[in-house]
Amino acid sequence: GAGVSQSPRYKVAKRGQDVALRCDPISGHVSLFWYQQALGQGPEFLTYFQNEAQLDKSGLPSDRFFAERPEGSVSTLKIQRTQQEDSAVYLCASSLLGLVDEQFFGPGTRLTVL
Amino acid sequence: AQKVTQAQTEISVVEKEDVTLDCVYETRDTTYYLFWYKQPPSGELVFLIRRNSFDEQNEISGRYSWNFQKSTSSFNFTITASQVVDSAVYFCALSGGSNDYKLSFGAGTTVTVRA
Numbered sequence: 001g002a003g004v005s006q007s008p009r010y011k012v013a014k015r016g017q018d019v020a021l022r023c024d025p026i027s028g029h030v031s032l033f034w035y036q037q038a039l040g041q042g043p044e045f046l047t048y049f050q051n052e053a054q055l056d057k058s059g060l061p062s063d064r065f066f067a068e069r070p071e072g073s074v075s076t077l078k079i080q081r082t083q084q085e086d087s088a089v090y091l092c093a094s095s096l097l098g099l100v101d102e103q104f105f106g107p108g109t110r111l112t113v114l
Numbered sequence: 115a116q117k118v119t120q121a122q123t124e125i126s127v128v129e130k131e132d133v134t135l136d137c138v139y140e141t142r143d144t145t146y147y148l149f150w151y152k153q154p155p156s157g158e159l160v161f162l163i164r165r166n167s168f169d170e171q172n173e174i175s176g177r178y179s180w181n182f183q184k185s186t187s188s189f190n191f192t193i194t195a196s197q198v199v200d201s202a203v204y205f206c207a208l209s210g211g212s213n214d215y216k217l218s219f220g221a222g223t224t225v226t227v228r229a
Contacts, residue, residue, distance in 0.1 A: 003158075031215065042118075042205050042219030043159070056213065091159065095215075103217065105151075105159035 004106035006092050012112045013082045021077045021109045025094030032075050033103060034067055035091040043091055049075060082113045116141045118208050120220035127196050128228050135191045135223045137206030143167075146210025148182065148189045149217065153203040165189065167210070196227045 005024045013019050025032050031050055035043035036059075046065070048056040051072035060067070064082075069075040079086055089108040095101040117140040127133050139148065150162040163173065165182050173180045177194045193200050203224050207217040 033215070033217075035217075040221070042207070042221050043217070045216045045218070048215055056216065059216075089157065093159075102161045102164065104161070107157045 004092055004094055004104050006090075006106040006109050008109060009107060010110050010112075012114065014114055015084060016081050018078065018080045019082055019111065021079075021090050021111070023075045023077070023092030023094075023106060025073065025075070025092070026104055027073075028096070029094035029104075030072075030097050031095045031101070031103075032069055033093040033095075034075070034077050035093065036061075037089040037091055037108070039088070046077070046090075079111075082111075084113050087111055087113045116143075116146075116208050116210065116218040118206050118218055118220035120206055120223050122223045123221070124224045124226070126226045126228065129197060130195050131227075133193050133196050133200075133225060133227075135193075135204050135206075135225070137189045137191065137220060139187050139189065139206070139208045141208060141210055143210035145214075146208060147214060149207040149209070150180065150189075150191050151205045151207060151219075153205060153222070155202070159205070162191075193225070196225075198227050198229055201225060201227045 007022045034046040037043040045059040047067045049069045064080045066078045089110050091108045093103040093105045095103045119138045146167045148165045151159045153159050170182050179192045181190045203222045205222045206220045209217050
């Protein structure tokens with residue numbers, strides 16, 4: 001694939017539901033990042049993977065948020081018991097090696113919690 | 115802590131006008147990196163430029179130019195002879211120190227170029 005893809009593009013959940021957001025990074029990219037972008041704001045860092053290892057999860061807002069990348073490629077961001085404040089665009093990015101390599105972003109998943 | 119401030123929320127110009135986007139940053143790291151990203155209506159962030167803290171040379175790429183001034187902690191971005199396709203949200207971002215993979219973004223500046 002040419003770029004980072006994310007699915008679904010849009011997700012509506014009722015408060016209390018669990019959701020799973022998928023990210024397919026660029027093939028061969030070692031590093032993968034998740035960001036949360038609230039309306040009218042810049043993206044906020046959530047978590048970072050190098051291959052299958054989650055090296056930094058300091059940005060995850062609560063223990064309801066969980067991310068995994070079991071085989072070092074596709075990643076899933078799971079949000080349990082969604083709350084209205086979880087409504088945002090969730091962006092995934094990948095980079096070849098990490099550190100200060102250019103991060104390539106996907107189109108995002110817009111999550112709306114009712 | 116790292117912080118990026120983009121004081122301009124929205125800028126509206128007529129095509130062919132120049133537009134300058136301001137970015138001021140705060141960091142305690144001696145080595146850091148500054149970025150600009152463009153977010154068109156489709157939503158994907160598009161990388162425009164990366165500068166490291168030791169390279170204060172200004173850069174020009176086509177109609178885009180960047181002015182990095184360490185003395186004022188600023189990394190401003192100018193679009194010359196703007197076009198309608200330049201309409202987007204532009205984000206300045208910063209990373210550095212031991213977590214130099216972690217981008218800290220400003221709130222963004224929405225640029226609207228009218229025909």
